[in-house]
Amino acid sequence: xxxxxxxxxxxxxxxxxxxxxxxxxxxxxxxxxxxxxxxxxxxxxxxxxxxxxxxxxxxxxxxxxxxxxxxxxxxxxxxxxxxxxxxxxxxxxxxxxxxxxxxxxxxxxxxxxxxxxxxxxxx
Amino acid sequence: xxxxxxxxxxxxxxxxxxxxxxxxxxxxxxxxxxxxxxxxxxxxxxxxxxxxxxxxxxxxxxxxxxxxxxxxxxxxxxxxxxxxxxxxxxxxxxxxxxxxxxxxxxxxxxxxxxxxxxxxxxxxxxxxxxxxxxxxxxxxxxxxxxxxxxxxxxxxxxxxxxxxxxxxxxxxxxxxxxxx
Ligand SMILES: Nc1ncnc2c1ncn2[C@@H]1O[C@H](COP(=O)(O)OP(=O)(O)OP(=O)(O)O)[C@@H](O)[C@H]1O
Ligand SMILES: [Mg+2]
Numbered sequence: 001x002x003x004x005x006x007x008x009x010x011x012x013x014x015x016x017x018x019x020x021x022x023x024x025x026x027x028x029x030x031x032x033x034x035x036x037x038x039x040x041x042x043x044x045x046x047x048x049x050x051x052x053x054x055x056x057x058x059x060x061x062x063x064x065x066x067x068x069x070x071x072x073x074x075x076x077x078x079x080x081x082x083x084x085x086x087x088x089x090x091x092x093x094x095x096x097x098x099x100x101x102x103x104x105x106x107x108x109x110x111x112x113x114x115x116x117x118x119x120x121x122x123x
Numbered sequence: 124x125x126x127x128x129x130x131x132x133x134x135x136x137x138x139x140x141x142x143x144x145x146x147x148x149x150x151x152x153x154x155x156x157x158x159x160x161x162x163x164x165x166x167x168x169x170x171x172x173x174x175x176x177x178x179x180x181x182x183x184x185x186x187x188x189x190x191x192x193x194x195x196x197x198x199x200x201x202x203x204x205x206x207x208x209x210x211x212x213x214x215x216x217x218x219x220x221x222x223x224x225x226x227x228x229x230x231x232x233x234x235x236x237x238x239x240x241x242x243x244x245x246x247x248x249x250x251x252x253x254x255x256x257x258x259x260x261x262x263x264x265x266x267x268x269x270x271x272x273x274x275x276x277x278x279x280x281x282x283x284x285x286x287x288x289x290x291x292x293x294x295x296x297x298x299x300x301x302x303x
Contacts, residue, residue: 001296002289007271010285014275036242037184038191041133042124046235049242050287057280066280068242070140073186 037071126234141165203230
């Protein structure tokens with residue numbers, strides 16, 4: 001069974017990666033934000049958050065942060081995911097599920113193409 | 124909500140929003156009941172506010188006029204032949220306690236606890252999760268995890284994925300094959 005002591009190996013690998021990277025500033029970080037108020041949670045925000053995390057981990061994406069926010073103000077369109085790529089305008093995806101979460105990472109974050117089908121008005 | 128662990132997520136998000144720095148979540152099965160308790164050291168509520176907090180029209184949110192987190196968990200407990208209570212003190216913290224009769228037909232399943240825990244890991248908030256089934260327990264304390272992390276953020280994807288599998292193994296072993 002895995003234990004907390006197993007973290008050591010992962011930590012050492014990550015610390016080595018951080019050392020190898022040229023000081024990437026916070027400004028260069030892409031943020032993916034999931035609405036996690038009652039409206040978001042009831043609509044399926046938890047599996048969306050976890051799928052985003054899994055995808056970022058699987059692809060070894062550096063400088064991509066998956067975080068949570070409260071109610072984003074459009075409860076009927078939850079789960080909502082906001083993407084902040086440095087130097088670009090915020091993109092808001094609505095009615096996101098695990099499959100769409102995977103597409104957002106693959107096509108938008110990695111590929112650089114906004115998933116226009118998942119924007120407000122297209123859902 | 125489809126799972127009681129989604130209510131836990133929701134109630135803990137209230138504690139996060141109340142600027143808690145330590146949140147204890149206790150999930151225990153004993154004597155035919157499931158008990159869920161969330162204790163935080165956040166900013167708390169005044170007596171006056173607390174008295175009306177189970178009302179759906181009580182919220183300090185500005186994005187909408189209803190606050191459903193507390194009314195919904197209260198209802199989930201009460202329909203499952205259990206109880207709900209909330210106590211709070213301004214400047215000290217809040218405690219939400221619920222119970223559910225295990226074999227009540229209106230009880231929703233506990234659901235995915237590991238995924239709920241990993242959705243709630245923050246660099247600046249400490250958690251103590253206690254998961255106990257009929258006397259066997261597992262404790263997950265983020266202070267121990269952070270000590271081992273030596274500054275690597277607890278919410279980095281690599282760490283979250285590892286912790287989710289650690290939690291799943293330990294919780295499955297406590298469950299011993301039963302689905303709660
Ligand atoms: N742990 C807590 N500490 C301090 N205040 C709290 C706590 N939990 C709830 N509150 C207060 O009670 C209000 C109602 O909570 P409730 O969870 O029912 O709704 P909400 O959080 O406002 O919105 P929603 O849960 O629907 O996203 C909150 O807006 C907050 O002001
Ligand atoms: Mg709430």
